Amino acid sequence: MRILEDELFPSTPGKVKIERAHAINRQFNRCFASTSTMFLWALFLIALTASYLSFQSFVDTSSKYFSASWGGLHWEKQIRASAEPRRSQGFSVLVTGAAGFVGTHVSLALRKRGDGVVGLDNFNSYYDPSLKKARKSLLASHGIFVVEGDINDGRLLAKLFDVVPFTHVMHLAAQAGVRYAIENPASYVHSNIAGLVTLLEACKAADPQPAIVWASSSSVYGLNEKVPFSESDRTDRPASLYAATKKAGEEITHTYNHIYGLSITGLRFFTVYGPWGRPDMAYFSFTRNILQGKPITVYSGKNRVDLARDFTYIDDIVKGCLGSLDTAKKSTGSGGKKRGPAQYRIYNLGNTSPVTVPMLVSILERHLKVKAKRNVMEMPGNGDVPFTHANISLARAELGYKPTTNLETGLKKFVKWYLQYYGYSRRGARNL
Numbered sequence: 249m250r251i252l253e254d255e256l257f258p259s260t261p262g263k264v265k266i267e268r269a270h271a272i273n274r275q276f277n278r279c280f281a282s283t284s285t286m287f288l289w290a291l292f293l294i295a296l297t298a299s300y301l302s303f304q305s306f307v308d309t310s311s312k313y314f315s316a317s318w319g320g321l322h323w324e325k326q327i328r329a330s331a332e333p334r335r336s337q338g339f340s341v342l343v344t345g346a347a348g349f350v351g352t353h354v355s356l357a358l359r360k361r362g363d364g365v366v367g368l369d370n371f372n373s374y375y376d377p378s379l380k381k382a383r384k385s386l387l388a389s390h391g392i393f394v395v396e397g398d399i400n401d402g403r404l405l406a407k408l409f410d411v412v413p414f415t416h417v418m419h420l421a422a423q424a425g426v427r428y429a430i431e432n433p434a435s436y437v438h439s440n441i442a443g444l445v446t447l448l449e450a451c452k453a454a455d456p457q458p459a460i461v462w463a464s465s466s467s468v469y470g471l472n473e474k475v476p477f478s479e480s481d482r483t484d485r486p487a488s489l490y491a492a493t494k495k496a497g498e499e500i501t502h503t504y505n506h507i508y509g510l511s512i513t514g515l516r517f518f519t520v521y522g523p524w525g526r527p528d529m530a531y532f533s534f535t536r537n538i539l540q541g542k543p544i545t546v547y548s549g550k551n552r553v554d555l556a557r558d559f560t561y562i563d564d565i566v567k568g569c570l571g572s573l574d575t576a577k578k579s580t581g582s583g584g585k586k587r588g589p590a591q592y593r594i595y596n597l598g599n600t601s602p603v604t605v606p607m608l609v610s611i612l613e614r615h616l617k618v619k620a621k622r623n624v625m626e627m628p629g630n631g632d633v634p635f636t637h638a639n640i641s642l643a644r645a646e647l648g649y650k651p652t653t654n655l656e657t658g659l660k661k662f663v664k665w666y667l668q669y670y671g672y673s674r675r676g677a678r679n680l
């Protein structure tokens with residue numbers, strides 16, 4: 249009671265002071281209590297934000313990890329198994345563009361003779377990716393594992409060389425097609441220049457360094473008029489961006505050979521055709537249109553001169569690729585440094601027997617037993633050259649390259665595959 253009275257009615261001024269002091273103290277305590285509560289709240293909020301952020305980064309990292317199409321112990325095991333040669337002194341070859349036309353055939357040929365093969369392909373949609381998936385299944389049925397990834401992915405390439413000491417790289421990944429460069433120029437720079445450099449960087453850093461065989465193109469001869477085209481002819485007048493990027497590739501590979509001791513062989517392919525081919529190429533799209541009763545456009549040169557190509561059958565090209573791998577010397581660098589001069593070669597791989605485009609159509613008509621609806625028009629100025637013709641004496645002498653399939657025979661084999669693949673022989677045309 250007394251305490252309560254004293255509190256309500258202080259009896260002395262001194263007591264008032266004390267009471268005031270108590271009041272201030274109480275206020276201070278209240279204030280301190282609320283400040284510390286605020287402080288605790290702040291701490292709590294900071295902790296909450298921090299844990300949210302770290303959870304987010306965990307989610308990001310793990311989603312990246314889980315969505316990555318490569319990596320992990322099982323993946324590495326598959327790579328090692330695929331890369332393992334099955335013959336003594338066999339190669340371990342990394343084939344880029346393995347789900348592509350030439351890549352599939354070369355991979356199969358290497359596997360059949362007992363070499364180890366790992367494929368790499370980005371399965372882009374330049375043409376129907378389901379054809380690339382079908383090629384991948386074909387490769388898988390022969391024990392060849394194809395990694396889904398891009399040659400611009402330096403981390404992936406480093407990982408592959410980490411897992412397997414590849415003896416060779418068969419570099420066939422590229423943005424192909426002469427006329428498509430008008431529509432999508434950046435894709436040529438991305439694959440044929442940036443991708444090439446990323447790949448060469450990985451090869452340079454690899455220990456041991458692999459020997460590299462890669463696909464250049466007959467298109468580097470551009471406006472060259474001297475026939476047949478020899479490796480020593482001018483190649484500084486490309487007629488398309490595609491050709492320019494392939495020519496740039498020849499210069500870039502030379503640089504890596506010169507500075508880092510990489511063994512390099514460039515192959516100038518001449519209009520390669522055959523089963524499992526590329527739907528964007530004339531022989532393929534003509535076949536599709538002829539079977540579907542649609543017209544085809546046949547380009548002609550100035551003054552109605554027929555265009556001609558040194559069409560080369562895929563099996564001959566494969567022999568040239570394997571001959572190049574077999575004769576490639578080892579790279580001489582290690583630890584990113586050149587230890588001595590390294591091999592640098594360029595070869596034409598053609599058929600050395602050009603055929604006109606109207607003749608190509610006639611052969612297809614005969615094999616398909618259907619008449620084509622031809623629209624002839626002057627070649628638009630979009631990168632085409634009027635003719636190609638390979639001098640193959642260098643490849644013959646140094647690689648033992650000797651093409652044996654003429655266009656008539658090669659197209660017969662292509663048509664047989666086409667009819668079977670697209671189901672014509674069984675139940676009429678698939679709707680393609």
Ligand SMILES: O=C(O)[C@H]1O[C@H](OP(=O)(O)OP(=O)(O)OC[C@H]2O[C@@H](n3ccc(=O)[nH]c3=O)[C@H](O)[C@@H]2O)[C@H](O)[C@@H](O)[C@H]1O
Pocket residue numbers: 424425426464465466467517518519520528529530531545546547548555556557605627632
């Ligand atoms: O050797 C190469 O380095 C290149 O070969 C190939 O290019 P090209 O020789 O141009 O083959 P391709 O398109 O089949 O046209 C063949 C002919 O048909 C004509 N052509 C074409 C299409 C058409 O609708 N009409 C037509 O007359 C056309 O004018 C041409 O005269 C590869 O595609 C290329 O990636 C590259 O590897």
